[in-house]
Amino acid sequence: MTAPTKLGATMIATRDLARTFKTRSGVVEAVRGVDLRVGAGEIFGFLGPNGAGKTTTIRMLATLMTPTAGEATVAGADLRREPQEVRRRIGYVPQGGSTDPAETGRGELVLQGRLYGLSKSAAQVRAAEVLRTLDLEAAADRFIGTYSGGMKRRLDVGLGIVHEPAVLFLDEPTTGLDPQARARMWDEIKGLRERGTTVFLTTHYLEEADALCDRLAIIDQGRIVTEGTSDELKRQVAGDVITIGVDGSRERVVGLVAGLPFVREVGEEGDGLVRLYVERGETAMPQLLRFLDSANVVTISIELHKPSLDDVFLRQTGRSLRDDAAAA
Amino acid sequence: MTALRDTLLIFRRSLILTLRQPVWIIFGLMQPILYLVLFGPLLDASVKAANVGENAFNWFIPGLLIQMAVFGGAFVGFGLIAELRSGVVERMRVTPMSRIAMLFGRSLRDVVIMVSQAILLMVVAIPFGLQIDLAGALVTIALLVLIGLALAPLSYTAALVLKTEDALAPVVNAVALPLLLMSGILLPLALAPDWLKFLSTLNPLTHAADAARALFNSDWGNPEIAIGAAIMSVLAVFAVWLASRAFNRAVA
Numbered sequence: 001m002t003a004p005t006k007l008g009a010t011m012i013a014t015r016d017l018a019r020t021f022k023t024r025s026g027v028v029e030a031v032r033g034v035d036l037r038v039g040a041g042e043i044f045g046f047l048g049p050n051g052a053g054k055t056t057t058i059r060m061l062a063t064l065m066t067p068t069a070g071e072a073t074v075a076g077a078d079l080r081r082e083p084q085e086v087r088r089r090i091g092y093v094p095q096g097g098s099t100d101p102a103e104t105g106r107g108e109l110v111l112q113g114r115l116y117g118l119s120k121s122a123a124q125v126r127a128a129e130v131l132r133t134l135d136l137e138a139a140a141d142r143f144i145g146t147y148s149g150g151m152k153r154r155l156d157v158g159l160g161i162v163h164e165p166a167v168l169f170l171d172e173p174t175t176g177l178d179p180q181a182r183a184r185m186w187d188e189i190k191g192l193r194e195r196g197t198t199v200f201l202t203t204h205y206l207e208e209a210d211a212l213c214d215r216l217a218i219i220d221q222g223r224i225v226t227e228g229t230s231d232e233l234k235r236q237v238a239g240d241v242i243t244i245g246v247d248g249s250r251e252r253v254v255g256l257v258a259g260l261p262f263v264r265e266v267g268e269e270g271d272g273l274v275r276l277y278v279e280r281g282e283t284a285m286p287q288l289l290r291f292l293d294s295a296n297v298v299t300i301s302i303e304l305h306k307p308s309l310d311d312v313f314l315r316q317t318g319r320s321l322r323d324d325a326a327a328a
Numbered sequence: 329m330t331a332l333r334d335t336l337l338i339f340r341r342s343l344i345l346t347l348r349q350p351v352w353i354i355f356g357l358m359q360p361i362l363y364l365v366l367f368g369p370l371l372d373a374s375v376k377a378a379n380v381g382e383n384a385f386n387w388f389i390p391g392l393l394i395q396m397a398v399f400g401g402a403f404v405g406f407g408l409i410a411e412l413r414s415g416v417v418e419r420m421r422v423t424p425m426s427r428i429a430m431l432f433g434r435s436l437r438d439v440v441i442m443v444s445q446a447i448l449l450m451v452v453a454i455p456f457g458l459q460i461d462l463a464g465a466l467v468t469i470a471l472l473v474l475i476g477l478a479l480a481p482l483s484y485t486a487a488l489v490l491k492t493e494d495a496l497a498p499v500v501n502a503v504a505l506p507l508l509l510m511s512g513i514l515l516p517l518a519l520a521p522d523w524l525k526f527l528s529t530l531n532p533l534t535h536a537a538d539a540a541r542a543l544f545n546s547d548w549g550n551p552e553i554a555i556g557a558a559i560m561s562v563l564a565v566f567a568v569w570l571a572s573r574a575f576n577r578a579v580a
Contacts, residue, residue, distance in 0.1 A: 062422050087424040098419035100411070102348045103341075114337055115425040117330075159419060 010073070011167050011198040012038040012061065017070035018222075019056050030056040032222040033070065038200055038215075040166075043193050045213030046202040047309065049321055053222040054202035055095060055171055061200070062092040062169050075166040075198075088116070091160030095171040098156050101145030105136055105155050108144065109162055116163035123162075130158040134188060150181030157188060161197065168192060170201040174208060186212050206309045206321060218313055225316040230309065237307040237315050239264055240281030242288065244274050245301035256295055262287065272300075281306060331426040338433025339440075342407075346437060352403070357445050360396045364389070364453055367514070378516035381545065385458040390468065390540035391513035393446050394533060397472045400442045401479025402504045405487030405496050408434070412491065431481060431568070431575045439476040446472055464543035467553075471539060474560035481564075481571030488574045507533050532559045 019031045031053040038044040046054050059065040061074055063083040072079040075089035099108050106127055113123030131140045134154045139147060144155065153173065160168050173189065174182040189212060192199055203209055209216050210230050217227040226233060246253050250268045257276060258266050262284045265277040278284040281304040292299050313321040346353065372384040381387040411417050420430060446469060450460060483500065490496045508514075510524070511533035517525055528534045539556025542548075 064418065064421060084424055087422060090422070092419075092422040094415045094418050096415050098415040100345055100414055100416050102345050107341075107344075111337060111341055112419075112423070115334065115420060115423040117424070 009040040010037055011040045011042070012036060012044075012072070012074050012200060014061070014072040015070055017057065017060060017072055018068050019053075019060060019065065020068045029222055031060070031067075034219070034222075034224055036217065036224070036227075038167075038198060040198055041193060041196055042214045043189060043199045043201070043212055045209040045216035046200070046219055047204065047206070047209040047216050047313075047321075048202075048219035049204055049319075052219045054204075054219055056222075057219070058092075058169050058171050058200065058202055062090060063087055064092075088163075089166050091163065091165040091168040093156045093160040093168070093170045093173065095175065097152060098159055099144045099152065101143060103144055104141050105144060105147070105158075106131065106140040108155065109158055112159045113162045118163070126162055130162055133191070134158050148181075150177055150184060153177060153181070153185060154188060157185075161192065165197065167198045167200060170199065172202055172204070174203070174205065182208075204321065206313075210309055218309075218316060220313075220317045226312065233309065233312045234307045235279070237311045239277045239279050240284070240307065241305040242276045242278055242281055242285060243269065243301075243303045243305070244276070244288070244292075244299055245272055246274060246292075247272075247298040247300055250274055253292070253297055256297070257288065257291070260288070260291065331429050331432075334426040334429030335432040335436065337425075338429050339436045342434050342437040343440065346407070346441065352407070353441055353445070356396065356400050356403075356441075357448060359399070360392045360445075360449050361452060363392055363395075363514075364449070364456065368453075368456060371515075374515055374519065378518035380516045380518055381541075383457060383459060385453055385456050386544050387516070387541060389450065389453045389458050390544045391511075391537045393449060393468065393472060394475065394511070394537045394540055395508055395513050396445060396449065397442055397475040398479055398504055398508060398533065400445065401438060401476045402483050402500045404434070404438050404480045405483035405500070406493055408484050408487040409491065409493055409496060412487070427576050428572050431484060431571050434484065435477060435480045435568075435571075438480040439473050442472060442476045443469055461544065461546040464546055464548075468540045468543045471536060471543070471557060471560060474557065474564050475536060477564040478560060478567045481567040485567075485571045485574045488577075507531055510534070511537050513537050532563055535559050 014034055014036045017031060017034045018029070021028045021030055034057055046057065048054050056065065060067050061072060061079065063079065063086050067079070074086045077085035077089060079086055109127035109130055110123045113126050114120065118126060131137045134157065136151060136154060136158065139151060144152060147155065157170070157173065160170070170189070174185050177185060186208070189199055189201070201213070213230065215227070215229050216233070217224045218233070219225065226236065250272065253274050254266050254268060257263055257274070262278050263276050264279065267275050269275045276288070285302065285304060289299065289302065310321050313319070368385060368388050371388050375381055375384045375387045408417070417430070450458065450465060454460065486499055487496055490499065510528045510531045512528055513533070517528050517534070520528070535552060535556040536559070538552040542550035542553050
C-alpha cells in the first residue's frame with residue numbers, strides 16, 4: 001500500500017516546535033514540542049482529531065504564524081531567520097479555500113504566478129500548464145463561483161504549485177469532498193510526488209493517511225504520539241489477527257500452534273474458533289495452513305484481520321479517531 | 329521595486345473584481361445623488377440665512393463630495409473581510425509578495441473608484457446650478473484623495489482587527505456618522521449653537537469641507553485650504569502607517 005520509506009535529503013526538520021495562544025480563559029498550548037523530519041519526495045501525513053494541533057503546526061511551517069518556541073528548517077531555509085526564503089520555496093493550500101468567486105481559474109493562477117515573481121508571459125504559460133495538469137482547462141475562463149467543490153479544491157492545489165515549490169503544504173485537502181472527488185485528489189497528490197514535490201498534508205481521515213502517505217505522524221493534544229510508515233504503525237498494535245475455524249478439539253490446535261515461531265499469542269474463541277496473534281499475517285497464513293494440514297487438523301475457515309490506523313490511535317491515545325471524524 | 333510591481337498587480341486585480349460586482353459603486357453613488365436631488369433644493373434658504381454663499385449648490389456639493397469620500401473609504405473594510413473569509417488574503421500572505429502592496433494596491437483601487445464617483449457627481453450637479461472652477465475642482469479632487477488615503481487604511485485596519493462584518497458595521501457607523509454630522513456638511517454651522525460650533529472645529533472633516541468650499545468658490549486666499557490639506561495629509565500618513573503594521577503582523 002505504501003512505498004518504502006525513502007531517506008533522501010531532509011526537506012522539513014523541526015525541533016521542539018511549540019505554539020501557545022492567549023485566550024480569555026487562559027493560555028492554550030496548541031502545539032507542545034513537535035520534532036519532525038520529512039524527507040525529499042515523500043508524502044508525509046499529519047493525522048489527528050480536530051483540535052490536535054495539525055493546522056497550527058502547518059501554519060507555523062508555512063510562515064503564517066510565529067512559533068512560540070523551537071526551531072524549524074523548511075526546504076533548506078531557516079523558518080525564523082529567513083521566512084521570505086521559505087515562502088519562495090513552499091506552496092501552501094489552506095483549509096477553507098483560497099479563491100475569489102468573481103475571478104476565473106486562469107486569472108487566479110496568472111496572478112499567483114506573478115506574485116511569485118514570474119513575468120506576465122511566464123505566468124500565463126505556467127497557468128496553462130497547471131490547468132492542463134489538474135484537468136481544469138475547460139473551466140479555465142469561467143468564474144470560480146460556478147466551479148464544483150472538487151474543481152475548486154484542485155484549483156487551490158494549482159495555486160500552491162504554480163511556482164513549482166520544493167515542498168507543498170496541504171491543510172485537510174479532501175475535507176468536504178465527495179468520495180469521487182477525494183479519489184481524484186489523491187491521484188493528483190500522488191502525481192505531485194512523482195514530479196519530485198515533497199508533500200506535507202494534514203488529515204483526520206484514516207483512509208487518506210493509509211492510502212496516500214508514505215509516512216505519517218499521529219498528533220494528539222499538541223504532541224506527536226507516534227511516527228512511521230502506515231505498516232510500521234500498525235505493527236505496534238499487538239500484530240495481525242488470524243482466526244481459524246477447526247473441526248475437532250480446539251485445545252489440541254491451541255497446543256499445536258503455540259509452539260510455532262511466528263505466533264505471539266494464541267487463544268480459544270467461541271464457536272469453534274481459534275485466535276492467533278502473529279507478526280505478519282500474510283506470511284503466517286500459508287505456513288499455518290501447511291502446518292495444520294500436516295498435523296491432520298481439518299480447517300473450516302480462516303480469516304485475517306489487519307489492524308487499522310484507528311487501532312493504532314486507540315492504543316496510543318485511548319480514544320478512537322473514528323468517533324471524532326464522524327462527529328466532524 | 330517589488331513593492332511597486334505588487335501594488336499594481338493587486339490594484340489591477342481588485343479593481344477588476346470590484347467592477348465585476350459594482351453594487352458598492354452604485355450604492356456609493358446613489359446616496360449623494362439622492363441628497364443632491366432631494367435635499368439640495370431645500371438648502372437655498374438656509375444657505376442664504378447663514379450668509380455663507382450665493383449659490384446653494386456651490387456650498388452643498390463640496391460637502392457632499394467629502395461625505396462620499398468618507399463613506400466610500402469607511403466601508404472598504406467589508407470587502408477585505410470577504411477576502412479574509414475566502415482565504416485569498418491568507419493565500420497571498422504565504423507568497424513572497426510585498427506586504428505593503430496588499431494595502432497600497434487595495435487603497436489605490438478605492439481612491440480611483442472614489443475619484444470617478446466624485447467627477448460623476450460634479451457633472452450631474454452642473455444642471456442643478458453648480459458652478460465649477462476647474463482649478464478648484466482639481467485641487468478638491470486631490471483633497472478627496474487624501475481623505476480616501478486616511479479613511480480606507482483605517483477601515484482595513486479595523487477589518488483586520490475585528491474580522492467580521494457584524495463587528496465592523498457598528499464601529500464604522502459609530503465613527504463616521506458623528507464626524508459627518510459635526511462637520512457642517514449638510515447644513516451651515518453658522519446656524520449652530522456655540523458648543524456645537526466649538527466641537528466642529530476639532531473635527532478634521534470640518535476643515536476638509538471648508539477647504540473644499542473655498543476651492544469651489546475660487547477663494548484661493550482662504551487659510552482653510554492649507555489647514556484642511558495639512559490635517560488630511562497628517563491623518564493619511566498616520567492611517568497608512570497604522571494599516572501597514574496591521575498587514576505586516578503575521579497572525580491572520
